[in-house]
Amino acid sequence: MRIKPLQLSLLLGPCLVLTALLLIVPLFIVALMSLTDWQFGAGTWNWVGLGNYVDLWNDPTFRKSFANTVYYLVIVSVCSIAIGLGVALLIESHESLRGFYRTAFFMPVASTLIAMAVVWQFLMHPTVGFLNKVLSWFGISPQNWLNDYDLALPSLAAIGIWQMAGLAMVMFLAGLKNIPMELRHASLLDGMRHPLDRLLRLTLPMLGPTMLFVVTVCSIRSLQVFDTVHALTQGGPNKSTEVLLHTIYSEGFIFFRMGYAAAIVLVFVACIFILTLIQQIGMEKRTHYQ
Amino acid sequence: MKNPMHASLSWQIFRHVVLMAGAAVFLLPFVWMLSTSLKPADEIFREGFHLLPQHWAAIENYSKALTQVPLLRYLVNGIVVCAGILVLQIIVALPAAYCFAKLQFRGKRLAWGLVMMSLMIPFQATAIPLYILLYHAGLLDTTAALIIPFIASGFGIFLMRQFFMGVPNDLIHAARLDGMSEFELVWRIMMPAAMPALIAFSIFSVVWHWNDYFWPLLVINTADLATPPLGTMFFKNEEAGTDFGPLMAGTVIITLPLLLFFLSAQKRFIEGVTLSGVKG
Numbered sequence: 001m002r003i004k005p006l007q008l009s010l011l012l013g014p015c016l017v018l019t020a021l022l023l024i025v026p027l028f029i030v031a032l033m034s035l036t037d038w039q040f041g042a043g044t045w046n047w048v049g050l051g052n053y054v055d056l057w058n059d060p061t062f063r064k065s066f067a068n069t070v071y072y073l074v075i076v077s078v079c080s081i082a083i084g085l086g087v088a089l090l091i092e093s094h095e096s097l098r099g100f101y102r103t104a105f106f107m108p109v110a111s112t113l114i115a116m117a118v119v120w121q122f123l124m125h126p127t128v129g130f131l132n133k134v135l136s137w138f139g140i141s142p143q144n145w146l147n148d149y150d151l152a153l154p155s156l157a158a159i160g161i162w163q164m165a166g167l168a169m170v171m172f173l174a175g176l177k178n179i180p181m182e183l184r185h186a187s188l189l190d191g192m193r194h195p196l197d198r199l200l201r202l203t204l205p206m207l208g209p210t211m212l213f214v215v216t217v218c219s220i221r222s223l224q225v226f227d228t229v230h231a232l233t234q235g236g237p238n239k240s241t242e243v244l245l246h247t248i249y250s251e252g253f254i255f256f257r258m259g260y261a262a263a264i265v266l267v268f269v270a271c272i273f274i275l276t277l278i279q280q281i282g283m284e285k286r287t288h289y290q
Numbered sequence: 291m292k293n294p295m296h297a298s299l300s301w302q303i304f305r306h307v308v309l310m311a312g313a314a315v316f317l318l319p320f321v322w323m324l325s326t327s328l329k330p331a332d333e334i335f336r337e338g339f340h341l342l343p344q345h346w347a348a349i350e351n352y353s354k355a356l357t358q359v360p361l362l363r364y365l366v367n368g369i370v371v372c373a374g375i376l377v378l379q380i381i382v383a384l385p386a387a388y389c390f391a392k393l394q395f396r397g398k399r400l401a402w403g404l405v406m407m408s409l410m411i412p413f414q415a416t417a418i419p420l421y422i423l424l425y426h427a428g429l430l431d432t433t434a435a436l437i438i439p440f441i442a443s444g445f446g447i448f449l450m451r452q453f454f455m456g457v458p459n460d461l462i463h464a465a466r467l468d469g470m471s472e473f474e475l476v477w478r479i480m481m482p483a484a485m486p487a488l489i490a491f492s493i494f495s496v497v498w499h500w501n502d503y504f505w506p507l508l509v510i511n512t513a514d515l516a517t518p519p520l521g522t523m524f525f526k527n528e529e530a531g532t533d534f535g536p537l538m539a540g541t542v543i544i545t546l547p548l549l550l551f552f553l554s555a556q557k558r559f560i561e562g563v564t565l566s567g568v569k570g
Contacts, residue, residue, distance in 0.1 A: 007472045008395055015386035016401055018442035023408050026419035033418065040422070087312060090305050097306070103556060104313035107320065110552035110559065114503045114519040115541040118526055119323045122534060128335050130322060162316065170563050195301075224412060227503045231523060245414055245504070252418055253508055262418055269415045276410055 027269075033262035040256035052263035062264065065235075065242040068153055069223065072243060076160040076222040081214055083161065084168025085207075089199070091169075092176045102173070106166040113163060117231045120159050121146065146232050149240045156228050156241055164221060168214050175210030179203065209283070216279040220272055244268050323545070327351055327538040334534050347535055355539040359528055363514060364521030365547060367433070371517055372496045374437045379495060380488070383446035385476050387484075390447065391454030392462060408444030414504060421508055435509040436517065440499065446491050453487035454480060490562035493555055500548050518544045 034052055038045035056062045091101050108116065123130045124145035132142035145155040183202065192198045226245040229235060235242040235250070244264060252261030321341070326334055330347035333340070355361060389395070390402060420439050421430075429435045457480065465475050481488070503519040510516055513524055525540045552559060 003393060003472055005395075008389065008393065011385035011472060011476065012389045012395075012401065014382050015442060015447065016404065018382060019404055019408050019444065022420065022439055022442050023411060023416060024404070026416035026423070027411065029419040030415065083312075087309065090309055094302060094305055096302070097309075101309050101313055102560070103553070105316050106556070106560065107549070107552070108316060109563075110497060110556075111320075111549055112501050112519055112522070112545050114501070115522045115545045116319055116323075118522060118537065118541050119319045122326070122538070123319060123322060128534075130318075162319075166316070167563070170560050220412075224414065226414075227519075230503070230507070231526075248414065248417075249504075249508075253421070258418055258422075265415055265418065269411065272410070272412055 030262045030265050033259055034266050036259045038259045040252075040258050045259070048259070052260050055260065056263055056267070061239055061242060062247060064239045065244055065247040066267075068240070068242055069225070069244045071153065072157055072160065072225055073219055073222045075154070075157045076164060076225075077215065077218040079157075079161045080164040080168045080218050080222075081211075083165040084170075084214070085172050087165070088169045088172035088176060089203070092173065102169075105169050108163045109166040109170075113227045114231055116163075117159065117228045120162075120228075121232050124155060147237055149237050152233055152237060152241045156225070156232065159228050160222060160225060164218060167221075168218055171210060171214045171217070172207065175207050176203070178210075179206045212279055212282045216275055219275050223268070223271055223275070244271075323538050323541055326534055327542045329535055331533070331535055348539075351535040351539040352543070354533075354536040355525075355543060358536065359521065359525045359540075360514065361521065361525065361540060361543050364516050364518045364544070367516060367521075368500055368518045368547075371433060371436045372499050374433070375440045375499050376492055376495050378437065378441045379443040379446050380492075382441055383443050384450060384481060384484070384488075385473075387447045387450035387454055388476050388480050391451045392457075392459070405444045405447050408442065409448060413439070417505065417508065424509060430509050431511050431515065433515060436506060436515075439505065443491075443495070446495070449487050449491050450484050453484045457483045489558060493559045493562055497548065497552070497559070518548075 035047060035049055036045045037048050037051070087101070087105055091098055122128075126132065126142060126144040126147070129145070131145065135142060143151055146152050179202075183206070184198070187198055187202045192201060224245060225243050226249070229241055229243055229246045230249070233241040235246050245268070248261050248264045248268065251257050251264065325341050325343075328346060328348045328351070329343040330345050330350070333343055333345065333347075386405075390398070390405070416439075424430050424435045424438070429438070461479060461483075462475065465479050470478070500517070501519060502517070503523075506517045506520040507523075510520060513521075516524060522541065522544050525544075526537065
């Protein structure tokens, strides 16, 4: 259907203008800014070309931050997906208490992470925390979860898993619902009697597209870890929990080195772009396959 | 013959044991928060764990939490910001979604590409220029700064377009023959038709912006303008991490509204998550 251009621009115009203004133009500015040494508040700036990126490459803080982000991404994605899938399969296998379990595992996703981070900090408290109390029942010495160089990042990852596993679970539940019942009956008639057999040869292959999607969503989300880091460790101790978004935050908004921060933003966006691309390619393969 | 589709008793027991243990771990922080918020300080530090306090300190903890920092103020701010964002998002996205679903025009593919691109780019990527823009506009540290960056929602357009595609063209033709203008058509025919998508999107938008911490942290300095997540941090710093009873009471007050909202709308919310795959 066609309508008058004036009406069209009134309906669609605001959306397009705002998207351009709030997204495309800022993105363009970030890209330009990353090629300068501009500092927020400074009147002058110099064109430094790829200088910021060379500095990033040689900056031990950035390297640590990047490595930590990848570590966090892998641990949190893998564990969340494994727990989410396991829980979804168990919940789906029988109807009793289904609603309760679904809510229990999903509650962390819907809660205010920053407030729950305060609770976690209390649970992980070195002297009065519940976690150390549990350890002491087994005769294990208490740990300084959030202030120990080797333990701080895994502790944050544990909170991340707690928060994200429910999200993976819900997506897997939806994926499981989409497997037609007839297929299950047919597999039974074909002699797939053992549940493990059915799991490996029917359910998991049918979950393929869902899996690809869950992996992408979870990894993009864990790439964006910021709240718990800022609230609980501030990147410490000794940069052991420094992650990309936190580095962007401190470079840009604490030290006001906008050019340098913009370069990290571009690295961050590139990572997300690559993850999305992998999903697109995976989806493409699947459709050609059929 | 035993029906293999029917779960055996041992399997059922296994299922409940594993899921119950998991649920206990996942719910522990919530239970702990609630339990601690009811206890006096000396019981919090005592050895051993009791779910309910021997001496109730709920009134002291909660009144201390409410008077030390303006917690209720933060909640009101959260409501104002979320409502503002949601209303503006719908005003902008709904007509656009209608155009993409039902109209033919030049440059449609390009415009749609723009919307899809906005779905992919994380908000943090544009935070620096938006911050500078708001600085020059003199809007830093205002409620407007919390709302403006989120008005154009590619996610909302995407979700509603999917729904509009299913609305029969005959309905639109009939409305036009009745002399309805395009604007009336959008708001009186299309909006009611898209109610399920609109509700799913609203739940999403509210949860998303209620919990956002990154952006308020950047643009807000005045305590009076803080949203609940930012208020939590003010409160935590105020308490300096020693007075756990009031601190936990405070986190209960901040967490509870959204959690109750989720529990009441959970069916739709979970549907929404699976339907749309969550904007990451």
